[in-house]
Amino acid sequence: MSLLRVVPDLPDTPAAPAPDAAPAVAFEHVSKAYPARRGHAPVPALRDVSLTVPQGSITGVIGPSGAGKSTLIRLVNGLEHASSGTVRLFGRDVGGLSESGWRRERRSIGMIFQHFNLLSSRTAFQNVALPLAIAGEPTDRIKARVDRLLDLVGISDKRDRYPAELSGGQKQRVGIARALANDPRILLCDEATSALDPETTLSILRLLRQVNAELGVTILLITHEIPVIKEVCDQVAVLEAGQIVETGSVFEVFTRPATAIAARFAVAATGVDLPPDLEARRLAPGQTGGRIVVRITLAGQTGVALARLAAFGPACEIVSARIDSIAGRPFGVVLALLDPATLPLTRLRAALPDPRFAIEEVAHVA
Amino acid sequence: MSPELIRLIVEATRDTLYMVAISGLIGAAAGIPLGVFLANSKRGELFAAPWLNAVLGVIVNATRSTPFIILVVAIVPLTRAIAGTSIGTTAAIVPLSIAAAPFIARIVEGAVREVDHGLIEAARAMGATPLQIVTRVLVPEALPGIVLGLTLALVSLLSYSAMVGAVGGGGLGDLGIRYGYQRFMPEVMAVVVLVLVLLVQATQTAGERLAIHLNKRIRRQ
The missing domain is CATH 3.30.70.260 (ACT domain)
Structure with missing residues (x-):
């Protein structure tokens, strides 16, 4: 099924980024520390992180829990702010954005979550409609757009179901439809498949790849799961203790790891160690x-x-x-x-x- | 029982319902926004104002810890300024509302705090304003809890409204004191108690049903 047929208000072919196009996201020497609190020293979360997410790519950040992945992804939509360094979205420094500036910016950045974060009081349709209602879209446009999005993610038949009546995979499909509602240029995936079983994970990853290929949406995902990186990412960065220790194409990093932690992931990815x-x-x-x-x-x-x-x-x-x-x-x-x-x-x-x-x-x- | 007494009981029931309904409405109108604010104004929260939060918290606690009968007497000047008198059903609405608002505020605060923080984050990620987060996420998600809390508040108001009878407030409590107790008519007292029990049962059942209807977290086929 082609996405383009069901989403007619999107361009026929995603505009291929020009070779010199600015990266969708660029972190330049970004550090982040959480402020000191009552006798505790400031907690450093990220240290001198530099990473670029090319337009149209699927970039993965892998690392153990507590490595700073969540903080990193939240810098992109301003849910967290860098202590130092520069974050650029499509070439533009977003460091000085006010909260209302961020609110506008966030409408072109979709986000999906590990625990889906759907409103229990709203049906699948109403959940997907929420970002459009928040943006002040007229009702008739919302209805047309939401129906197309539910069709795109393959759950039109669950349109009027509440989240409690949906499986984990179906909930994440609603989450993806909701994240795509405002036609974003970037999709942030925060451990989006970590709460799903392996088979459902694969189906969600396939949907993400389809969204990337056919809508041209750049995807930045964070995960601690190797299969996720192997299955969908073009390039990967390995984050450990707040620092990017390795970055490159997924094949390079997993087959020729240069650091101990990347080697650990590589062993897990390739499954071969001394018996x-x-x-x-x-x-x-x-x-x-x-x-x-x-x-x-x-x-x-x-x-x-x-x-x-x-x-x-x-x-x-x-x-x-x-x-x-x-x-x-x-x-x-x-x-x-x-x-x-x-x-x-x-x-x-x-x-x-x-x-x-x-x-x-x-x-x-x- | 004479038709005269039956008429008195019907009138008293009507007065009680009037006092409870109006003070419930005023209490909810003040208590719901106050509760939402209390739930979101600590350090680092949506409307972060830790000082105001602390001050309002103290006022709410002080009001709630004052025995209701003392509150009624203590605010007589205020009641007189607002209602023009300190006696009668309309005057009773003032202390009832003042007692209901902080009670409802604490219940709403609890219900709103129960809402998964991930939903607030998701709404922020969509570009929602704090007000949109309250009206489109927090209140709808907390609604079943808020409804149960309002039910509890209405039941408390029914018993408070009987207490204002002791200080000339009118309603079922007043009838019970004047006829049942002071004129030794135990049958009147029995009917007053029966009507109050029925009102509490009806309120509780209706509130629970509504809360279950609103709670979409329960899986139903």
Whole structure:
């Protein structure tokens, strides 16, 4: 189903941002500390954060809870204000906006929430109508627009149901329709799928991608869930203790993590770590002999690589492997146990010369 | 019971309903906005005014902790200034309203504080003004609780209205004191009590039904 057919008052094709277009959101050296209170020191939430969210992108920020993700996303719609540094929306510094200026600004920024935040006293239709009523739209326009939005998110049949009568996924669809009501240029997603089961999460993420692709809405999402990043994001930033420690394309960050925390997320994303029995047989650093555990990272050409590994037979024993698609590209991690007497590392490297195959020694085991 | 007595009882019931209805309306008109303000004016809240919040809180508590019968007597000059007299049903409306407003305010405050903070944040994210947040989010979401609170307030007013009978306020309480007690007519006292019990039952049932009807958080098929 095309979104464009059901939302006729939107342009036929989303205006592709010019290459030199200002990013939808730009954080420049932003810090945020919550003021001191009764004997407590000020609490730093964000420290010197710089991040750009290109127009039309789906950008994810991942980090453990308490890393400052919620604060970061709330700087975009002025629910929080930076202590220092600059936040730009489409090139414009929003630092000096007054509260009434922010109210106007917020009408072009949609937001969805972990716990949906729907009004229990209003039906699905009335919830989606709320931002339009707040903006003072005439009733007939509200009705037409809300019906189209409910159709867009696929819950027209729940139009007159109250939130208590809807499932979690249906509530978030109402939330998305509500966030899109004022035709925003940016959609902020605050842990939008964290309260949903994995299957519903996927359906909501697919809807977000559809909204991004067909309406051209830039999406900034925060999450602590790796599948969310893997499924929808173009680029990812890793936030830890208020600082961005890594940023880049999802494929790069998850396949070649540069920091410990990104590596933790990458292990969770790729699902390959040293199995416990091998960990127990691990030799102390410096000790050699025995067999070698190697990690072979395959960025593409996974089939070719596996066939060559299999050809070595018992000299190269695969103990753990996972082939997956990250950001739409094939990616594999193989842990193999080598007997250096019959298969030296150099021969293995020679068999896999492609630079997309990385081979590294992980451990020596008895 | 003589037709004369029946006429007295009907009149007294009418007077009681009149006093309770008018003072309930005035109490709600003052108490609901006051309650909404109290619920949103602490530090960091929508209408942050911590000092005013504290001052109003003290006034509300002081009014609520004064025994009603003392309040009636204490504000006689005010009653006389507003109603022109301190005796009769209309005069009784003044102390009843003054007692009802802070009571209702505290109940409304509690109901509004129960509203999920996430809804306020969602409304702010939509670009709602503080007034829009109150009228379109907080009050509608708190409505079932507010209705239950108003029911409680009306029931209290019924008993307060019987008390103003003791100081010449008219209504069922006045009838019970003058005929049932001072003229030793226990049957009048019994009827007065019966009518009051029925009024309380009717008010409570109606209020609960309305609150359930308004509460959309309950899943119904």
